[in-house]
Amino acid sequence: MIQELVNDGQAVSDTPVLSVRGLCKSFGGFHAVKNVDVDFQPGQIHALIGPNGAGKSTFFSLLSKFHEPTSGTISLAGQDITRIRPEKVVRMGMVRSFQISAVFPEMTVLENVRVALQRRTGRDIQFWCGLGLLDSLRDEAMYLLDRVGIADLADKRAADLSYGRKRTLEIATTLALDPKVILLDEPMAGMAIEDIGMVSALIKEISQDRTTLMVEHNLNVVEDLCDTATVLARGEIVAKGTFSEIRNDSEVRRAYIGTDYD
Numbered sequence: 001m002i003q004e005l006v007n008d009g010q011a012v013s014d015t016p017v018l019s020v021r022g023l024c025k026s027f028g029g030f031h032a033v034k035n036v037d038v039d040f041q042p043g044q045i046h047a048l049i050g051p052n053g054a055g056k057s058t059f060f061s062l063l064s065k066f067h068e069p070t071s072g073t074i075s076l077a078g079q080d081i082t083r084i085r086p087e088k089v090v091r092m093g094m095v096r097s098f099q100i101s102a103v104f105p106e107m108t109v110l111e112n113v114r115v116a117l118q119r120r121t122g123r124d125i126q127f128w129c130g131l132g133l134l135d136s137l138r139d140e141a142m143y144l145l146d147r148v149g150i151a152d153l154a155d156k157r158a159a160d161l162s163y164g165r166k167r168t169l170e171i172a173t174t175l176a177l178d179p180k181v182i183l184l185d186e187p188m189a190g191m192a193i194e195d196i197g198m199v200s201a202l203i204k205e206i207s208q209d210r211t212t213l214m215v216e217h218n219l220n221v222v223e224d225l226c227d228t229a230t231v232l233a234r235g236e237i238v239a240k241g242t243f244s245e246i247r248n249d250s251e252v253r254r255a256y257i258g259t260d261y262d
Protein backbone atom coordinates (compact mmCIF):
# COMPACT_ATOMS: atom_id res chain seq x y z
CA MET A 1 0.00 0.00 0.00
CA ILE A 2 1.32 3.42 -0.87
CA GLN A 3 0.74 6.11 1.67
CA GLU A 4 1.54 9.64 0.67
CA LEU A 5 2.46 11.17 3.96
CA VAL A 6 3.55 14.39 2.37
CA ASN A 7 1.92 16.00 -0.57
CA ASP A 8 4.86 16.08 -2.99
CA GLY A 9 4.03 19.52 -4.28
CA GLN A 10 3.57 20.98 -0.85
CA ALA A 11 6.93 20.54 0.82
CA VAL A 12 9.13 22.23 -1.76
CA SER A 13 8.04 23.73 -5.03
CA ASP A 14 11.38 23.34 -6.86
CA THR A 15 11.79 20.96 -9.74
CA PRO A 16 12.95 17.59 -8.44
CA VAL A 17 16.64 16.93 -8.98
CA LEU A 18 15.89 13.24 -9.31
CA SER A 19 12.64 11.80 -10.53
CA VAL A 20 11.81 8.11 -10.76
CA ARG A 21 8.72 6.66 -12.42
CA GLY A 22 7.47 3.09 -12.52
CA LEU A 23 10.91 1.73 -11.72
CA CYS A 24 11.15 -2.07 -11.61
CA LYS A 25 14.01 -4.52 -11.34
CA SER A 26 13.55 -8.28 -11.50
CA PHE A 27 16.21 -10.92 -11.00
CA GLY A 28 14.80 -13.95 -12.76
CA GLY A 29 11.24 -14.00 -11.52
CA PHE A 30 12.02 -12.13 -8.31
CA HIS A 31 10.90 -8.50 -8.10
CA ALA A 32 13.55 -6.67 -6.06
CA VAL A 33 12.21 -3.19 -6.94
CA LYS A 34 8.54 -2.83 -7.82
CA ASN A 35 6.96 0.11 -9.55
CA VAL A 36 8.71 2.84 -7.58
CA ASP A 37 7.55 6.43 -8.15
CA VAL A 38 9.47 9.05 -6.21
CA ASP A 39 10.83 12.57 -6.55
CA PHE A 40 13.75 13.99 -4.61
CA GLN A 41 13.94 17.74 -4.11
CA PRO A 42 17.29 19.51 -4.42
CA GLY A 43 19.35 20.67 -1.48
CA GLN A 44 18.00 18.16 1.00
CA ILE A 45 19.18 15.00 2.73
CA HIS A 46 16.80 12.14 2.04
CA ALA A 47 16.80 8.85 3.92
CA LEU A 48 15.89 5.55 2.35
CA ILE A 49 14.94 3.09 5.04
CA GLY A 50 13.43 -0.36 5.22
CA PRO A 51 14.17 -3.89 6.39
CA ASN A 52 16.97 -6.02 4.99
CA GLY A 53 16.16 -7.26 1.53
CA ALA A 54 13.69 -4.40 0.89
CA GLY A 55 15.49 -3.41 -2.31
CA LYS A 56 17.34 -0.31 -1.09
CA SER A 57 20.74 -1.22 -2.51
CA THR A 58 19.15 -2.44 -5.72
CA PHE A 59 17.39 0.92 -6.02
CA PHE A 60 20.74 2.69 -5.62
CA SER A 61 22.28 0.36 -8.20
CA LEU A 62 19.55 1.35 -10.62
CA LEU A 63 20.15 5.05 -9.98
CA SER A 64 23.91 4.71 -10.42
CA LYS A 65 23.36 2.51 -13.50
CA PHE A 66 25.14 -0.47 -12.02
CA HIS A 67 21.94 -2.36 -12.90
CA GLU A 68 19.69 -1.78 -15.90
CA PRO A 69 16.06 -1.39 -14.86
CA THR A 70 13.57 -3.97 -16.08
CA SER A 71 11.19 -1.08 -16.74
CA GLY A 72 10.56 2.50 -15.69
CA THR A 73 12.46 5.76 -16.03
CA ILE A 74 15.00 7.80 -14.09
CA SER A 75 15.53 11.52 -14.70
CA LEU A 76 18.40 13.58 -13.34
CA ALA A 77 17.81 17.34 -13.40
CA GLY A 78 15.08 16.82 -15.96
CA GLN A 79 17.19 14.65 -18.29
CA ASP A 80 16.27 11.02 -18.90
CA ILE A 81 19.26 8.95 -17.78
CA THR A 82 17.56 5.54 -17.88
CA ARG A 83 19.77 4.24 -20.68
CA ILE A 84 22.88 6.30 -20.04
CA ARG A 85 26.16 4.65 -19.10
CA PRO A 86 27.41 4.80 -15.48
CA GLU A 87 30.45 7.01 -16.24
CA LYS A 88 28.24 9.52 -17.97
CA VAL A 89 25.93 9.64 -14.95
CA VAL A 90 28.95 10.38 -12.75
CA ARG A 91 29.93 13.23 -15.07
CA MET A 92 26.37 14.50 -14.99
CA GLY A 93 26.81 14.83 -11.26
CA MET A 94 25.35 11.78 -9.51
CA VAL A 95 27.88 9.70 -7.59
CA ARG A 96 27.41 6.64 -5.44
CA SER A 97 29.92 6.68 -2.67
CA PHE A 98 31.64 3.51 -1.45
CA GLN A 99 31.20 1.97 -4.89
CA ILE A 100 32.27 4.20 -7.74
CA SER A 101 34.82 6.10 -5.72
CA ALA A 102 36.54 3.08 -4.23
CA VAL A 103 39.70 3.51 -2.19
CA PHE A 104 42.93 2.05 -3.56
CA PRO A 105 44.64 0.51 -0.53
CA GLU A 106 48.24 0.69 -1.80
CA MET A 107 48.07 4.36 -2.67
CA THR A 108 48.49 7.14 -0.17
CA VAL A 109 45.53 9.12 1.06
CA LEU A 110 46.58 12.07 -1.09
CA GLU A 111 47.05 9.93 -4.22
CA ASN A 112 43.57 8.49 -3.77
CA VAL A 113 42.00 11.93 -3.83
CA ARG A 114 44.20 13.04 -6.73
CA VAL A 115 43.10 10.05 -8.80
CA ALA A 116 39.49 10.97 -8.11
CA LEU A 117 40.17 14.55 -9.20
CA GLN A 118 41.75 13.27 -12.43
CA ARG A 119 38.72 11.13 -12.98
CA ARG A 120 36.48 14.16 -12.78
CA THR A 121 38.32 15.70 -15.69
CA GLY A 122 37.77 12.46 -17.61
CA ARG A 123 41.31 12.44 -18.96
CA ASP A 124 44.43 10.46 -18.27
CA ILE A 125 46.53 13.26 -17.00
CA GLN A 126 49.81 11.33 -17.00
CA PHE A 127 49.86 11.48 -20.78
CA TRP A 128 49.42 15.09 -21.44
CA CYS A 129 49.86 17.35 -18.51
CA GLY A 130 52.88 19.06 -17.10
CA LEU A 131 53.88 19.14 -13.50
CA GLY A 132 52.00 22.39 -13.05
CA LEU A 133 48.64 20.67 -13.31
CA LEU A 134 49.73 17.83 -11.05
CA ASP A 135 50.72 20.44 -8.48
CA SER A 136 47.39 22.16 -8.73
CA LEU A 137 45.62 18.81 -8.32
CA ARG A 138 47.75 18.21 -5.27
CA ASP A 139 46.63 21.53 -3.80
CA GLU A 140 43.01 20.74 -4.51
CA ALA A 141 43.41 17.27 -2.98
CA MET A 142 44.96 18.78 0.14
CA TYR A 143 42.09 21.25 0.36
CA LEU A 144 39.56 18.39 0.24
CA LEU A 145 41.47 16.36 2.82
CA ASP A 146 41.55 19.39 5.06
CA ARG A 147 37.81 19.85 4.59
CA VAL A 148 37.07 16.32 5.77
CA GLY A 149 39.63 16.63 8.58
CA ILE A 150 42.34 14.15 7.51
CA ALA A 151 44.96 16.42 5.93
CA ASP A 152 47.48 15.19 8.51
CA LEU A 153 47.13 11.67 7.08
CA ALA A 154 47.88 12.71 3.47
CA ASP A 155 51.03 10.61 3.13
CA LYS A 156 49.74 7.48 4.84
CA ARG A 157 48.90 4.38 2.85
CA ALA A 158 45.11 4.09 2.61
CA ALA A 159 45.37 0.46 3.77
CA ASP A 160 46.83 1.62 7.10
CA LEU A 161 43.90 3.89 7.99
CA SER A 162 41.36 2.98 10.64
CA TYR A 163 37.94 1.95 9.39
CA GLY A 164 36.36 5.31 10.23
CA ARG A 165 39.19 7.21 8.49
CA LYS A 166 38.89 4.99 5.41
CA ARG A 167 35.26 5.97 5.16
CA THR A 168 36.23 9.61 5.58
CA LEU A 169 38.69 9.19 2.71
CA GLU A 170 35.93 7.67 0.61
CA ILE A 171 33.85 10.75 1.27
CA ALA A 172 36.79 12.93 0.18
CA THR A 173 37.13 10.97 -3.08
CA THR A 174 33.39 11.39 -3.63
CA LEU A 175 33.67 15.14 -3.04
CA ALA A 176 36.54 15.25 -5.54
CA LEU A 177 34.03 14.40 -8.24
CA ASP A 178 32.01 17.48 -7.18
CA PRO A 179 28.67 15.69 -7.37
CA LYS A 180 25.29 17.39 -7.36
CA VAL A 181 23.68 14.23 -6.04
CA ILE A 182 25.42 11.88 -3.60
CA LEU A 183 24.17 8.36 -2.93
CA LEU A 184 25.42 6.92 0.37
CA ASP A 185 24.61 3.27 1.04
CA GLU A 186 24.83 2.65 4.79
CA PRO A 187 27.66 5.10 5.46
CA MET A 188 27.72 4.19 9.17
CA ALA A 189 27.78 0.42 8.66
CA GLY A 190 30.42 -1.24 10.80
CA MET A 191 31.45 2.04 12.34
CA ALA A 192 32.44 2.46 15.98
CA ILE A 193 30.01 4.58 17.98
CA GLU A 194 32.60 7.31 18.50
CA ASP A 195 33.02 7.69 14.72
CA ILE A 196 29.29 7.99 14.00
CA GLY A 197 29.08 11.57 15.28
CA MET A 198 32.11 12.55 13.22
CA VAL A 199 30.78 11.02 10.00
CA SER A 200 27.30 12.48 10.64
CA ALA A 201 28.82 15.94 10.93
CA LEU A 202 30.79 15.30 7.77
CA ILE A 203 27.72 14.21 5.83
CA LYS A 204 25.89 17.32 6.99
CA GLU A 205 28.79 19.48 5.88
CA ILE A 206 29.24 17.89 2.44
CA SER A 207 25.49 17.94 1.79
CA GLN A 208 25.33 21.72 1.74
CA ASP A 209 24.43 22.86 -1.79
CA ARG A 210 23.94 19.27 -2.89
CA THR A 211 21.30 16.59 -2.69
CA THR A 212 22.07 13.51 -0.63
CA LEU A 213 20.24 10.20 -0.57
CA MET A 214 21.30 7.83 2.14
CA VAL A 215 20.37 4.32 3.14
CA GLU A 216 20.74 4.26 6.89
CA HIS A 217 19.70 1.76 9.53
CA ASN A 218 20.54 3.90 12.51
CA LEU A 219 17.29 5.81 12.93
CA ASN A 220 18.81 8.27 15.38
CA VAL A 221 21.18 9.27 12.57
CA VAL A 222 18.24 9.55 10.15
CA GLU A 223 16.33 11.73 12.57
CA ASP A 224 19.35 13.95 13.11
CA LEU A 225 20.42 14.33 9.48
CA CYS A 226 17.55 13.81 7.10
CA ASP A 227 14.85 16.19 5.85
CA THR A 228 12.67 13.44 4.41
CA ALA A 229 12.47 9.67 4.54
CA THR A 230 11.16 7.10 2.10
CA VAL A 231 10.32 3.63 3.38
CA LEU A 232 10.78 0.62 1.14
CA ALA A 233 9.48 -2.86 1.96
CA ARG A 234 9.50 -5.82 -0.42
CA GLY A 235 10.64 -3.56 -3.24
CA GLU A 236 7.77 -1.10 -2.87
CA ILE A 237 7.44 2.31 -1.29
CA VAL A 238 5.19 2.02 1.75
CA ALA A 239 5.53 5.58 2.99
CA LYS A 240 7.28 8.88 2.47
CA GLY A 241 7.38 12.04 4.53
CA THR A 242 9.33 13.72 7.26
CA PHE A 243 10.95 11.41 9.76
CA SER A 244 8.42 12.24 12.48
CA GLU A 245 5.55 11.48 10.11
CA ILE A 246 7.17 8.19 9.18
CA ARG A 247 7.93 7.29 12.76
CA ASN A 248 4.36 7.84 13.89
CA ASP A 249 2.82 5.89 11.04
CA SER A 250 1.45 2.62 12.34
CA GLU A 251 1.86 0.84 9.02
CA VAL A 252 5.54 1.76 8.95
CA ARG A 253 6.06 0.76 12.56
CA ARG A 254 4.60 -2.63 11.80
CA ALA A 255 6.57 -3.06 8.59
CA TYR A 256 9.87 -1.87 9.85
CA ILE A 257 10.61 0.25 12.83
CA GLY A 258 9.32 -2.15 15.48
CA THR A 259 10.76 -1.56 18.88
CA ASP A 260 14.39 -0.84 18.09
CA TYR A 261 13.93 2.91 17.93
CA ASP A 262 13.64 5.05 20.99
Ligand SMILES: Nc1ncnc2c1ncn2[C@@H]1O[C@H](COP(=O)(O)OP(=O)(O)O)[C@@H](O)[C@H]1O
Nearest residue numbers: 027030032050051052053054055056057058059
Ligand atom coordinates in the same frame (compact mmCIF):
# COMPACT_ATOMS: atom_id res chain seq x y z
N1 LIG B 1 22.14 -9.49 -8.30
C1 LIG B 1 21.09 -10.06 -7.69
N2 LIG B 1 20.59 -11.25 -8.12
C2 LIG B 1 19.53 -11.82 -7.53
N3 LIG B 1 18.87 -11.28 -6.47
C3 LIG B 1 19.31 -10.13 -6.00
C4 LIG B 1 20.45 -9.44 -6.57
N4 LIG B 1 20.64 -8.30 -5.89
C5 LIG B 1 19.70 -8.27 -4.93
N5 LIG B 1 18.91 -9.35 -4.99
C6 LIG B 1 17.76 -9.64 -4.12
O1 LIG B 1 16.91 -8.51 -4.13
C7 LIG B 1 16.39 -8.25 -2.83
C8 LIG B 1 16.74 -6.85 -2.43
O2 LIG B 1 18.11 -6.78 -2.13
P1 LIG B 1 18.84 -5.43 -1.73
O3 LIG B 1 18.51 -4.39 -2.73
O4 LIG B 1 20.26 -5.73 -1.50
O5 LIG B 1 18.10 -5.09 -0.35
P2 LIG B 1 18.51 -4.07 0.81
O6 LIG B 1 19.64 -3.24 0.34
O7 LIG B 1 17.26 -3.29 1.07
O8 LIG B 1 18.85 -4.92 1.99
C9 LIG B 1 16.97 -9.32 -1.92
O9 LIG B 1 16.02 -10.36 -1.77
C10 LIG B 1 18.19 -9.80 -2.67
O10 LIG B 1 18.45 -11.15 -2.38
Ligand SMILES: [Mg+2]
Nearest residue numbers: 056057058215
Ligand atom coordinates in the same frame (compact mmCIF):
# COMPACT_ATOMS: atom_id res chain seq x y z
MG1 LIG C 1 21.58 -2.93 1.09
